[in-house]
Amino acid sequence: MADRTSVDAHLARVLALLAPLRSRADELVPLPEALGRVTAADLVSPIDLPPFRNSQMDGFAVRAADVASAPVSLPIAGEVAAAPGTPAALRPGTAVRIMTGAPVPEGADAIVPVEDALTTNESVSIARSRTVGEYVREAGSDLPAGSVVVPTGVRLASRHLGALAASGLASVPVRSRVRVAVLSTGSELVAPGSPLGPGQIPDANGVALAAAVRSAGAEVVLEGRVTDTAAELEALLEAALAVGADLVLTSGGVSMGEHEVVRELLEPHGAVVDVLAMQPGGPQALATWNGVPVVCFPGNPVSSQLSFEIFVAPSLRELAGLPAPVREPRVLESGLRSIAGRRQFLRGRRTRGGGVTTVAGPGSHLVAALAASDVLIVIPEDVVELGAGDSVETWEL
Numbered sequence: 001m002a003d004r005t006s007v008d009a010h011l012a013r014v015l016a017l018l019a020p021l022r023s024r025a026d027e028l029v030p031l032p033e034a035l036g037r038v039t040a041a042d043l044v045s046p047i048d049l050p051p052f053r054n055s056q057m058d059g060f061a062v063r064a065a066d067v068a069s070a071p072v073s074l075p076i077a078g079e080v081a082a083a084p085g086t087p088a089a090l091r092p093g094t095a096v097r098i099m100t101g102a103p104v105p106e107g108a109d110a111i112v113p114v115e116d117a118l119t120t121n122e123s124v125s126i127a128r129s130r131t132v133g134e135y136v137r138e139a140g141s142d143l144p145a146g147s148v149v150v151p152t153g154v155r156l157a158s159r160h161l162g163a164l165a166a167s168g169l170a171s172v173p174v175r176s177r178v179r180v181a182v183l184s185t186g187s188e189l190v191a192p193g194s195p196l197g198p199g200q201i202p203d204a205n206g207v208a209l210a211a212a213v214r215s216a217g218a219e220v221v222l223e224g225r226v227t228d229t230a231a232e233l234e235a236l237l238e239a240a241l242a243v244g245a246d247l248v249l250t251s252g253g254v255s256m257g258e259h260e261v262v263r264e265l266l267e268p269h270g271a272v273v274d275v276l277a278m279q280p281g282g283p284q285a286l287a288t289w290n291g292v293p294v295v296c297f298p299g300n301p302v303s304s305q306l307s308f309e310i311f312v313a314p315s316l317r318e319l320a321g322l323p324a325p326v327r328e329p330r331v332l333e334s335g336l337r338s339i340a341g342r343r344q345f346l347r348g349r350r351t352r353g354g355g356v357t358t359v360a361g362p363g364s365h366l367v368a369a370l371a372a373s374d375v376l377i378v379i380p381e382d383v384v385e386l387g388a389g390d391s392v393e394t395w396e397l
Ligand SMILES: Nc1nc2c(c(=O)[nH]1)N[C@H]1C(S)=C(S)[C@@H](COP(=O)(O)OP(=O)(O)OC[C@H]3O[C@@H](n4cnc5c(N)ncnc54)[C@H](O)[C@@H]3O)O[C@H]1N2
Pocket: 184, 185, 186, 188, 189, 201, 202, 203, 204, 205, 206, 251, 252, 253, 254, 255, 256, 257, 260, 280, 281, 282, 283, 297, 298, 299, 300, 301, 303, 364
């Protein structure tokens, strides 16, 4: 048998195929819809934060000079609420009632909290002197107008939306999400939850891959399923393009059986079909359909999910501005064997103190064992045996 293609060589081909996704335009989204999106520019506040000089307390606006020789009593000359409008200037030797957030009248430079004041209907007694600026929130003291309120490349959380709203911004430029179609192939597949006839299985890959696409910061624009019939697959690819998919992912139909629908349809259109030096996930294919990249994973559920993690997720995460997944060395709790000439991706679970233990065997149908794992354990091609205490590379799932 001819030499298998290396994982790295296939990854390089996938990256080349996905390269056009990098030139997609950014998007302007309404602020309330921007949660979780990644900023595509430095966002500048057009206004001061806070926008005007206002009171930090419910109390009395005074001139610090007028209360310098406290205790003093000042006549109450009016009231300012947190409401639209500009208050009249504070006349020397008077005080005005003021509410938290209300504009501080011109001439006032300190706020006496209500708890520190003794009032009659007409006057307020102030027991001690005040420093200039006490309980006054100056315009721009949080952020001056023209300053960056949220820089580029930030994944927007509620606190960012709050600051952007406070800055009066109604929409935000964000990186556009890659639009992905997820297609399952196989005559044996039924929708999860449908009763199973003989030889039928639920379509697990469609749900898992669509969820993985979303976790990687992209958008699922179509999720479909076809039997092993080339015309059906062709119609679904056309449907994916019609809804504007930037990328199509398929699972199943790339191996050596009699009904390999992905091969049947795409090989005549120049698809690269290959068997990689990896386990699971050996059979793989790459194609384009009317210029749109099509990445074809093997049908076994573990193989398709791992193939996505290995070949596609890092690019989608990067395009979405998400951090790269954690990849770190850990110590094996017990020994294991691997296949010579294959990069093996075993399922593992992290243990306390930096260790890792394998979960079940290497079989690519072990979908429940994959769910019970939280890392992949990566065994290089040239390693056939490892002992307890040996260090291995792990990839967080
Ligand atoms: N003679 C050989 N046979 C196989 C080889 C080989 O090298 N020589 N490779 C094996 C490996 S490794 C894999 S992986 C599979 C890949 O085959 P396909 O991509 O053609 O996938 P299918 O045959 O369509 O399905 C394989 C398996 O996965 C189940 N499946 C498929 N789609 C789904 C889905 N959406 N949800 C859940 N399960 C799915 C399907 O029922 C099969 O059990 O080929 C091996 N054979």
